[in-house]
Amino acid sequence: MKINKGKVPRARRVLIYGENGIGKSTLAAQFPKPIFLNLEDGIGDLDCDSTGVIRSVTEFYQWLMHLVETDYETIVVDTADWLEKLIFAEVAAEANKKTIDDIGYGKGYQSVELKWKSLFDGFAFLWGQGRHIVFTCHEMIEKFVNPEGDSYNYWRPSLHVKGSGCVTEWCDEVLFLRYRTNTITKEEGFGAKRAVAIGGKERFMCCTKSAAHEAKNRLGMPDELPPTFEAIARYLPPVQFQGKRPAAAVEPVKPAKGNISGIVRDGSSKSNVVVGVESPY
Numbered sequence: 674m675k676i677n678k679g680k681v682p683r684a685r686r687v688l689i690y691g692e693n694g695i696g697k698s699t700l701a702a703q704f705p706k707p708i709f710l711n712l713e714d715g716i717g718d719l720d721c722d723s724t725g726v727i728r729s730v731t732e733f734y735q736w737l738m739h740l741v742e743t744d745y746e747t748i749v750v751d752t753a754d755w756l757e758k759l760i761f762a763e764v765a766a767e768a769n770k771k772t773i774d775d776i777g778y779g780k781g782y783q784s785v786e787l788k789w790k791s792l793f794d795g796f797a798f799l800w801g802q803g804r805h806i807v808f809t810c811h812e813m814i815e816k817f818v819n820p821e822g823d824s825y826n827y828w829r830p831s832l833h834v835k836g837s838g839c840v841t842e843w844c845d846e847v848l849f850l851r852y853r854t855n856t857i858t859k860e861e862g863f864g865a866k867r868a869v870a871i872g873g874k875e876r877f878m879c880c881t882k883s884a885a886h887e888a889k890n891r892l893g894m895p896d897e898l899p900p901t902f903e904a905i906a907r908y909l910p911p912v913q914f915q916g917k918r919p920a921a922a923v924e925p926v927k928p929a930k931g932n933i934s935g936i937v938r939d940g941s942s943k944s945n946v947v948v949g950v951e952s953p954y
Contacts, residue, residue, distance in 0.1 A: 686796075686843060688840055706744070760789070812829070814828055850876060
């Protein structure tokens with residue numbers, strides 16, 4: 674029986690979200706020795722290592738299996754919302770339906786949640802080796818129905834509520850990239866007024882939750898930081914990257930088709946087993 678005392682240094686699980694072109698992938702590329710799991714095909718102008726365009730969940734699992742034996746220190750999923758599209762397509766195909774909404778009674782989205790959790794078993798193995806896991810994602814505006822007052826809009830990751838809950842809960846940090854804007858009121862004549870946005874050039878990163886956006890961190894980061902890895906790095910604990918598979922790893926049995934060499938069962942709702950890595954908790 675092992676008792677950990679005090680803080681336990683560990684690699685980070687991070688979700689970076691924001692609008693198109695704001696620099697999500699650029700920030701992710703600043704993490705130590707990254708490789709991009711390319712789902713959106715929007716990183717051609719980045720000087721980074723990346724896969725070809727991944728077009729199925731099975732192919733994504735195969736890449737997770739391959740990365741176990743590499744020395745990449747950061748795994749970047751670019752983007753989480755495009756990965757979710759592949760999950761939707763696979764769930765619909767397994768039910769012999771054209772779309773996930775055709776399944777009915779919300780059962781399709783229950784399967785989506787199971788597939789996300791199955792994927793996290795594969796990520797947990799890589800994370801247990803001391804690798805950072807970084808998801809990028811687009812943003813969306815959603816209306817929050819406030820039971821204690823007026824309802825309002827807020828920003829959150831552009832994922833279905835099932836997927837968003839899974840990803841944001843699993844991640845240690847959820848960081849929102851946005852532009853700083855202000856508004857001024859202009860007279861329109863006849864007593865009418867109109868709010869006009871100004872600014873919109875300065876980028877910054879929200880690190881804590883507010884009524885306007887979803888964000889969090891477990892590192893004691895302030896409400897706002899510059900959108901750079903250098904700004905994040907000062908809060909990161911020291912982590913020893915183990916590189917390839919630890920010596921204590923158990924050789925997996927030959928997997929069934931589509932499985933990840935004993936790391937995770939491809940999309941199955943059965944229990945998943947991570948082999949050869951002691952829990953970082």
